[in-house]
Amino acid sequence: MPHEKLNLIRGLLRHPLLAETARVLKEELDASCYVNCPECQQRFLPSHRQIYCSKKCTKRMDMRNWRKTPLGKESERKLSEKRREQRAQINSR
Numbered sequence: 001m002p003h004e005k006l007n008l009i010r011g012l013l014r015h016p017l018l019a020e021t022a023r024v025l026k027e028e029l030d031a032s033c034y035v036n037c038p039e040c041q042q043r044f045l046p047s048h049r050q051i052y053c054s055k056k057c058t059k060r061m062d063m064r065n066w067r068k069t070p071l072g073k074e075s076e077r078k079l080s081e082k083r084r085e086q087r088a089q090i091n092s093r
């Protein structure tokens, strides 16, 4: 592109109306890219194939999925048993 044309475009973009249009367009584009995190419902801009807003939410979901597996269920059972024992100990005091 010739230098003059480039300068012309740069000048046009400095025009408040065009700058405003560009800003609105960018906002609209951003808004359409945003998704809600399935875990905490927070809106965020996902990077490549990202589903959750943060590592925290990814971990929370991982944990939830893990609890559904036989190993996770077993671990949950043991944990609740432990809690029941602890409660029983407190009550017996």
Ligand SMILES: [Zn+2]
Pocket: 037, 038, 039, 040, 041, 042, 052, 053, 054, 057
């Ligand atoms: Zn989240």
